[in-house]
Amino acid sequence: MNEMEKLLNVLAEVRDDVDFASETALVEDGVIDSIDLTQIIAALDEAFDIHIQTGDIEPENFNSAGAMLELIHSYRKGKQ
Amino acid sequence: MRNVLDWLEAAAARAPQHTAYDQPQVRMSWSELWQRAREIGSFLAGRVPQQCPVLILMEKSPACIAAMMGSVYANCFYTPLDSSMPESRMKMIASVLQPAFVLCDERFETAAKQLVTEEAVCVTERIPASVHTQVLEERRSRHIDDDLLYVLFTSGSTGVPKGVSITHRSVIDFIEWACTSLGLPEGCRFASQAPFYFDNSVLDIYSTMRMAGSLYLTRQADFLFPKKLMQTLEREKIDTLFWVPSALTALANSGLLDTGCLKALRRVFFCGEVMPCRTLNLWKKALPEADYVNMYGPTEITDVCAWYRVERDFADSDSLPIGHPCANTRILLLDGEICVGGTCLSPGYYNAPEKTEAAFVQNPLRPQIREIIYKTGDMGEWNERGELMFLGRRDSQIKRNGYRIELGEIECAMNAVAGVEMGCCYYEAARERIVAAYTGTADEKSLKASLKMALPKYMVPDEYHRREVLPRTGSGKIDRLQVRREVEDEYPVV
Numbered sequence: 001m002n003e004m005e006k007l008l009n010v011l012a013e014v015r016d017d018v019d020f021a022s023e024t025a026l027v028e029d030g031v032i033d034s035i036d037l038t039q040i041i042a043a044l045d046e047a048f049d050i051h052i053q054t055g056d057i058e059p060e061n062f063n064s065a066g067a068m069l070e071l072i073h074s075y076r077k078g079k080q
Numbered sequence: 081m082r083n084v085l086d087w088l089e090a091a092a093a094r095a096p097q098h099t100a101y102d103q104p105q106v107r108m109s110w111s112e113l114w115q116r117a118r119e120i121g122s123f124l125a126g127r128v129p130q131q132c133p134v135l136i137l138m139e140k141s142p143a144c145i146a147a148m149m150g151s152v153y154a155n156c157f158y159t160p161l162d163s164s165m166p167e168s169r170m171k172m173i174a175s176v177l178q179p180a181f182v183l184c185d186e187r188f189e190t191a192a193k194q195l196v197t198e199e200a201v202c203v204t205e206r207i208p209a210s211v212h213t214q215v216l217e218e219r220r221s222r223h224i225d226d227d228l229l230y231v232l233f234t235s236g237s238t239g240v241p242k243g244v245s246i247t248h249r250s251v252i253d254f255i256e257w258a259c260t261s262l263g264l265p266e267g268c269r270f271a272s273q274a275p276f277y278f279d280n281s282v283l284d285i286y287s288t289m290r291m292a293g294s295l296y297l298t299r300q301a302d303f304l305f306p307k308k309l310m311q312t313l314e315r316e317k318i319d320t321l322f323w324v325p326s327a328l329t330a331l332a333n334s335g336l337l338d339t340g341c342l343k344a345l346r347r348v349f350f351c352g353e354v355m356p357c358r359t360l361n362l363w364k365k366a367l368p369e370a371d372y373v374n375m376y377g378p379t380e381i382t383d384v385c386a387w388y389r390v391e392r393d394f395a396d397s398d399s400l401p402i403g404h405p406c407a408n409t410r411i412l413l414l415d416g417e418i419c420v421g422g423t424c425l426s427p428g429y430y431n432a433p434e435k436t437e438a439a440f441v442q443n444p445l446r447p448q449i450r451e452i453i454y455k456t457g458d459m460g461e462w463n464e465r466g467e468l469m470f471l472g473r474r475d476s477q478i479k480r481n482g483y484r485i486e487l488g489e490i491e492c493a494m495n496a497v498a499g500v501e502m503g504c505c506y507y508e509a510a511r512e513r514i515v516a517a518y519t520g521t522a523d524e525k526s527l528k529a530s531l532k533m534a535l536p537k538y539m540v541p542d543e544y545h546r547r548e549v550l551p552r553t554g555s556g557k558i559d560r561l562q563v564r565r566e567v568e569d570e571y572p573v574v
Contacts, residue, residue: 016529017532027301027304027305028301030300030301033164033300033304033537034300034303034304034481035481035537035538036537037304039542054306054333054334054335057304057305057306058305058307058308059301059304059305059308
C-alpha cells in the first residue's frame with residue numbers, strides 16, 4: 001500500500017461519504033467542518049506518527065488529499 | 081416596547097445605511113433588512129395564521145435573519161434548523177413543531193418538501209418584493225408581548241429533541257439588561273460564532289439590533305484556522321465577541337494572541353460551557369484593557385440568567401464564578417440544583433406538556449402563589465463572596481464545543497440500530513471524545529454509519545467498543561461509570 005492509499009484509508013475512517021481522492025477544495029467549499037478537521041488531524045498524527053503544529057493548520061494544507069500528503073512529507077523530512 | 085421589531089424599526093430609522101448583518105461578499109443594511117423582512121412578512125401573512133411556527137432551513141446569512149424577522153412581521157414565530165442534521169432528525173423535529181410554513185434556501189428545497197406539504201415551502205429568494213402595509217399593521221395590532229418569538233430545539237434524553245419556546249417579552253427584557261449592564265455602545269460590531277439554532281445567537285442578533293450596530297457572520301471555516309480568524313477580526317475591526325469558551329480556547333492555544341493584536345477589541349464575553357481560567361489568563365495577558373464577562377444560562381431562560389464580570393485575578397487552576405442573577409431573574413439553589421425564575425423564563429417545551437411539567441415546577445418556597453421556576457439540572461453553590469459557582473451536572477447531559485447533548489439521545493439512537501442489543505455512551509472530557517459501548521452483532525463501522533444518519537454530527541460517538549455484557553446498577557439501569565472503568569481498563573488512555 002503506498003502512502004496515498006494509506007492516507008485515503010485514514011480519511012475514509014473519518015468521513016466515508018467524501019471523495020477525498022478527487023476533492024480539491026475540502027475546506028474552501030465547506031465539505032469538511034471543524035469536527036472533521038479535528039478528527040483528521042488526530043488521525044494523521046496517529047497514522048503517520050507526526051505532530052501537526054498549529055502553525056500548519058492552514059486551509060491550503062487541508063484542501064485536498066495531495067496537500068495533506070505534502071504536509072505529512074514535510075514532517076517526515078525532519079521538520080519537527 | 082412590546083415587540084422586537086420596534087428595535088429593527090428604530091435602527092432602520094436611526095442608521096438606515098449602516099451595515100446590519102454581513103459576511104464576505106454579502107452586506108445588508110438596517111433599511112434593507114427592514115424592507116426585506118416586511119416583504120417576507122407580507123408573503124407569510126397571506127398564507128398562514130398568526131402565532132404559527134415557521135421553520136427556517138437556511139445557511140447562516142443576512143437573508144436568514146430577514147426570514148426570521150419576516151416571520152415576526154407576520155406575528156408568527158421562527159425555528160432555525162441546523163441544515164446539516166440528518167433528515168430523520170429533521171422529521172422528528174417537524175413532527176413536534178408542526179410548522180405552518182418552511183422558508184428555505186434553494187439547496188434545501190428538496191429536504192424541506194420532505195417535512196411539510198409542497199405548498200407550505202418557499203425558497204426565500206423567490207418571495208416577491210411587495211409589502212402589504214395594511215396586513216402587517218393588522219397583524220401588529222394583535223400582537224402582545226407574551227407571544228412567542230422563537231422555538232429552539234435542544235437534545236432530549238428520551239431521544240426526541242425538545243423545542244424551547246421563548247416570548248418577545250423575555251428577549252426584550254434580556255437584551256435591554258445586556259446592552260446596559262455590558263456597556264454596549266451605539267454602533268458596536270460583533271463577530272458571530274454561534275449558529276442561529278443555538279441560543280447564544282440571541283444576544284448577537286438582538287443586541288446589535290438594539291444598538292444599531294452590526295454583526296459579522298464569521299465563516300465557519302475561519303474557526304478551523306486561527307490565522308484566518310485573527311485576520312478576519314482585525315480586518316473587520318471587531319469590538320465585541322460573544323463566543324463559546326472552546327472557540328476562545330482554540331484561539332488562545334494557537335499562540336497568535338499577543339500584545340498589540342486586535343486593537344479594536346474591547347469586550348470578550350463567553351457562555352455555553354465552563355470557561356477555563358487558563359484561557360482567560362492568556363486573553364487577559366494579550367488584551368489587558370478589554371472587559372471579560374462570564375455568562376451562564378440554559379436555553380430555557382433566554383440565553384443568560386447569571387453573569388460575572390472578571391474583576392480580580394484567577395490562577396489557571398481556579399474556577400471562574402458565574403456570578404449574580406441578571407435583572408428580573410431569581411436564582412435558587414434547591415438541594416444544590418440551580419433553579420431559575422423570572423421574566424427570562426420560557427413558557428415551556430413546545431407541544432410537549434409532560435416534559436414541560438417535569439422541568440418547570442412550582443417554587444416550593446412560595447406555596448402561597450403560583451410561581452414557576454425551571455430546574456436546570458446544573459449543580460451550584462454560593463461562594464464566600466456571595467457569587468454563584470457552577471459545580472457540574474446532576475444527570476447525563478454533556479457540553480461539547482458548547483453544544484448541549486443528552487447522552488440518552490445518543491443511546492436511543494444506538495438502540496434503534498439493527499444488530500445493537502443495548503447501547504451506552506459516556507463522555508471523556510479530557511480528550512473531548514464521546515465513547516460508545518454496546519452489545520449485539522453490529523460491527524463498529526456500520527454502527528457509526530447508522531448513527532451518522534440519525535444524529536447531528538457533533539453527537540456522533542468518536543470511539544466504539546463492542547462488549548459481551550454491559551454492567552448494570554442495582555436498579556437495573558446501565559451503569560455508565562462501570563462501563564467506562566471496564567473500557568479504560570482494557571484500552572488504557574495514554
